[in-house]
Amino acid sequence: MSEFISNSAEETEKIAYDFGEKLMAGDIILYKGDLGAGKTTFTKGLAKALGVDDTVTSPTFALVNEYYGKMPLFHFDLYRIVCFDDLYAIGFLDYLDRGGVIAAEWSENIPALAEEMCDGKRTVYSVCIEKTGDESRKILIDEVQL
Ligand SMILES: Nc1ncnc2c1ncn2[C@@H]1O[C@H](COP(=O)(O)OP(=O)(O)O)[C@@H](O)[C@H]1O
Ligand SMILES: [Mg+2]
Structure with a gap:
């Protein structure tokens, strides 16, 4: 478990960038955190680390935004997803073997998701x-183990 304190959006992006550099194809990042916590901001840093030049925007309306850098990044919003059937319906599983990193906001909607994704082929984070002030955030990064 790693704990970081961020005092600006730029710092959050930097923390994400450093973390993103060690990611491998198939890895999954499952976010937890309220609206405005900084999940999309964190994803911007991840995208830079993966060599994505496009601007990362919230996938709220698209459900998934796909970015193609040195390694693909699939950025999901699971806000309206409440069960595995919903997840299958949006094709989430099809993205597991597409050689990219998956980052999913609102993963807390499906509590069993983290364990379900641990299949030995990927690392799940x-x-x-957590918003601790206007511009301060506590960021906890943990590798999910079965
Ligand atoms: N330390 C920080 N880390 C991340 N975002 C921050 C921070 N301080 C302020 N912000 C602002 O908070 C907002 C976070 O929005 P966003 O990343 O879209 O959150 P989420 O995806 O969790 O809803 C942005 O407007 C960002 O500029
Ligand atoms: Mg967001």
Whole structure:
């Protein structure tokens, strides 16, 4: 478990960038954190680390935004997803073997998701962002183990 304190959006992006550099194809990042915590901001840093030049925006309306850098990044919003059937319906599983990193906001909607994704082929990370002030955040990064 790693704990970080961020005092600006730029710092959050930097923390994400450093973390993102060690990610491998198939890895999954499952975010927990309220609206405005900084999940999309964190994903911007991840994208830079993966060599994505496009601007990362919230996947709220698209459900998933796909970015193609040195390694693909699939950025999901699971806000309206409440069960595994929903997850299958949006094709989430199809992305597991597409050679990219998956980052999913609102993963807390499906509590069993983290364990379900641990299949020995990928590393699953939980990234929990807590708003502790206007510009301060506590960021906990944990590798999910079965
Ligand atoms: N330390 C910080 N880390 C991340 N975002 C921050 C921080 N301080 C302020 N912010 C602002 O908070 C907002 C976070 O929004 P966003 O990343 O879209 O959150 P989420 O995806 O969790 O809803 C942005 O407007 C960002 O500029
Ligand atoms: Mg967001």
